[in-house]
Amino acid sequence: MAQQQITLTNYTFKPGSIEVGKVVVLPGTKGKVILKGASANSFTLDKDNTLIAKKPLSEPWVDVVLAIEQEQSTRQETFRIVKDEFLANGVIAHRGAFKNTGATENSIGALQHAIRLGCAGSEFDVHMSSDSVLFVHHDHDVNGIHIEKTPAADLAKLKLPNGEYLPTLKAYLLTGLNQNKTKLILEIKPSAISKARGQALAQKVVELVQKHQAQGWVDYISFDYDILKKVLELEPYAKVAYLNGEKAPAELAKDNLYGLDYNLAVLQKNPHWIKEAHRLGLTVNAWTVNSPEMMDWLLERRADFITTNEPEILLEKVKKLKTK
Known part of the structure; x- marks a missing residue:
């Protein structure tokens, strides 16, 4: 498995929230990050690459496809974003x-x-x-x-x-x-x-x-x-x-x-x-x-x-x- 070129600062979303976290390009990787596939209809990236849902998400989790546009190729990764209903009882x-x-x-x-x-x-x-x-x-x-x-x-x-x-x-x-x-x-x-x-x-x-x-x-x-x-x-x-x-x-x-x-x-x-x-x-x-x-x-x-x-x-x- 090739090492990922992009990652997220957070893989969960709070119920009712639209902000997930930032998309981070890992060192040694160049190119512009874009949304691909069905996720492009449900999310947007702001100017500092923060991943934001266009409306509050209701599903327990949702897949987001992110890609890096490079000069002669496009490399994409799929990330699963899970609704943060994890229990807080410690x-x-x-x-x-x-x-x-x-x-x-x-x-x-x-x-x-x-x-x-x-x-x-x-x-x-x-x-x-x-x-x-x-x-x-x-x-x-x-x-x-x-x-x-x-x-x-x-x-x-x-x-x-x-x-x-x-x-x-x-x-x-x-x-x-x-x-x-x-x-x-x-x-x-x-x-x-x-x-x-x-x-x-x-x-x-x-x-x-x-x-x-x-x-x-x-x-x-x-x-x-x-x-x-x-x-x-x-x-x-x-x-x-x-x-x-x-x-x-x-x-x-x-x-x-x-x-x-x-x-x-x-x-x-x-x-x-x-x-x-x-x-x-x-x-x-x-x-x-x-x-x-x-x-x-x-x-x-x-x-x-x-x-x-x-x-x-x-x-x-x-x-x-x-x-x-």
């Missing part, structure tokens, strides 16, 4: 909603349960097979079979405890794209083999998200800072957050990250980072928070997101806060 189901549902963690069933519960996001982990196919699983191995050292044909035969086959990222994305309430929180796992392979994994992930026009649904997280930098190189306005916990908010803001996503213990040790992050325009997430008392501690400090194996408990707490 509840992120860790590896999907599995603990209280009977689903296997990181299964498509766990994702579906998280969506049905009404979680703001469902987190999941991605690895790459020896022949560069992307699979969803937490550990580097499945019952002793190392994902990175095994071809996709063999991995596809592996069954999870709930009877599902080991899901590919493609299948996971296609399930998540059937709705626009729950964000897909995609964790790119550092390679156990090499840093170079981690970079290749990041590239494959972003390309697959772009291929399925899923940018409006997907946020990225990783323990590998260089992986997040690679994501931003390929998709400059993607929402990415760092997991490892050793970097102060100012460093993340300098590198244009969306937020920090740190272990609860890190934030307890550095509670001032929560206010500092917010002052710098960063979001704050904490993982993996299963204690009701610690949920309360984070809610009192206005953490934007809380990642938990107990989404049912956290959803109830958020609901009660809203009724006070």
